[in-house]
Amino acid sequence: MAKIGVAGASGYTGFELLRLLTNHPNIEIVFLTSETYQGEDISKVFPSIRGFVDKKLSSIESVSSEACDLVFLALPHTTSMDKVPTFLSRGTKVIDLSADYRLKDPTVFKDWYSFPHNQPALLKEAVYGLPEIHREKIKSARLVANPGCYPTSITLALAPLVTEDWVDLSSIIADSMSGVSGAGRKGSLATQFSEINEGVSAYNIAVHRHTPEIEQELSALAKTNVLISFSPHLVPMTRGMLSTVYINLKQDMSSENLIEYFQNFYKDEPFVRILPLGEYANSHFTVSSNFCDIGVHVDKRNQRAIITSAIDNLIKGASGQAVQNMNLMLGISETTGLNFPGIFP
Ligand SMILES: NC(=O)c1ccc[n+]([C@@H]2O[C@H](COP(=O)([O-])OP(=O)(O)OC[C@H]3O[C@@H](n4cnc5c(N)ncnc54)[C@H](OP(=O)(O)O)[C@@H]3O)[C@@H](O)[C@H]2O)c1
Known part of the structure; x- marks a missing residue:
């Protein structure tokens, strides 16, 4: 059994990690952290976990000496930055769910997060945790930067296309809609019900701060600098995400051809489902699952590909993807603990 710690267990992605890990046969949870609730039982913060994870929350400083094979850091950005070296120095593998280790260039990080990166060597070492693109590197990584939710939905929609010379890379537009849990548990005026x-x-x-992350991954795939127009939207639902992505095609193509191309690109991927002709991705059908559903359509009047991509922001967009990465890093079958459909209604 691998010993696993969850830092930030009192947050939304922290809870989702616990929920997923309770069904995982190869791991044992050894610590949970929260600064606000230290000393409290996790079931007091999240009553639904009672009887599954009966542990007390501790401060992150107090768990620094716990023996642990892998820790998830489900902490706000700029908070994870200094915690990562401490865990790595003790031989603990790290999956960071924040943005702290996602951008390869420390200058780009400073520009977008208004915060200097103080671990440039680790930034270079970190592997971007999108298994569909970086699976082999993730397997041997000690530090994985788990992608953001918008970048997961948009990058998976575009990855099959940006390597091809029959698309216009300067034409990419992404409109995304997110449920409010994307903003985390800590409230703000903007996320109030009313x-x-x-x-x-x-x-x-x-x-939006996810823009450079999306552009970094698309540029690496395309082997040229890719810039996109990205417009995020907040919609009145608790969880779920839908991205609609537009890219111009330089050659005549039918929806049928493009669907076949996507199906072939993702044929071995356990968590990407390419939808049949005429179906569009719908957040309802990926909520509470680790799937990314992708609908492929060509507007024949203007030769524009319109790709819809739906995920659960807290699962494939965060904690489910983190468990997928953990499985790869620990040599466990990739789908363990994740192979179930979403809930509906
Ligand atoms: N929500 C999403 O859909 C989503 C998707 C992808 C990635 N992410 C990223 O995942 C990370 C966690 O997001 P979330 O939505 O779970 O946030 P959240 O609900 O606000 O939870 C944040 C967690 O971090 C802890 N924390 C806050 N400040 C801390 C500090 N200074 N030291 C130690 N612990 C601290 C909190 O513990 P206390 O109990 O002490 O407050 C809480 O457990 C963020 O970086 C976020 O950007 C989120």
Whole structure:
């Protein structure tokens, strides 16, 4: 049994990790951290976990000497940065769910997060945890930077296309809609019920912090600099995410051809489902699962590919993907603890 720690267990992604790990046959949870609830039982914070994980929460400083094979850091960005070297120095593998180790260039990190990166060597070493693209590197990594939710849905929608010379890389537009849990458990005015309910709003157009992460991954795949137009939206649902991505095609292509191409690209992927002709991705059908559903369509009037991509922001967009990465890092079958459909309604 691998010994696993969860730092930030009192947050949304922390809870989702616990829920997924209770069904995992190869691991044992050895510690949970929270600064606010230290000394409390986790079941007091999340009553639904009672009887499955009966542990007390500790401060992150107090668990620094616990023997542990792998730790998940489900902490706010800039908080994980200094915690990572401490765990690595004790031989503990780390999966960081924050943005701290996702961007390869420390200058880009500083530009977008207004915070200097103080671990440039580890930034270089960290492997971006999108298994569909970096599976082999993840297997031998000691530090995995788990992707953001928007980047997961958008990168999976575009990865099959950006390597091809029959697409116009300068034409990429991504419109995404996220449930409110994407903002984490700590409340703010913008995420209050009365601010969100019965309305849809765009926010951070062209300046959202996930933009450089998406561009970094697409550029690496395309082997040239790719810039996108990214417009995130907040919608009145608790969890789930839908991205609609547009890219111009340079040659005549049918929806049928493009679907076949996507199906072939993702044929060995356990968590990517390419939808049949005429079906569009729907957040309802990936919620509470680790699947990314992708709908493929060509607008024949203007030769534009329109790709829809749905995930659960807390699962394939965060904790499920983190468990998928853990499985790869520990040499466990990749789908262990994750092979179940979503819930509906
Ligand atoms: N929510 C999503 O859909 C999503 C998706 C992908 C990635 N992420 C990323 O995953 C990370 C966690 O997100 P979340 O939504 O789970 O956030 P959250 O609900 O706000 O939880 C944050 C956790 O971090 C702990 N924490 C806060 N400040 C800390 C500090 N200074 N030292 C130690 N622990 C601290 C909190 O513990 P206390 O009990 O002490 O407050 C809590 O357990 C973030 O970096 C986020 O960007 C989130």
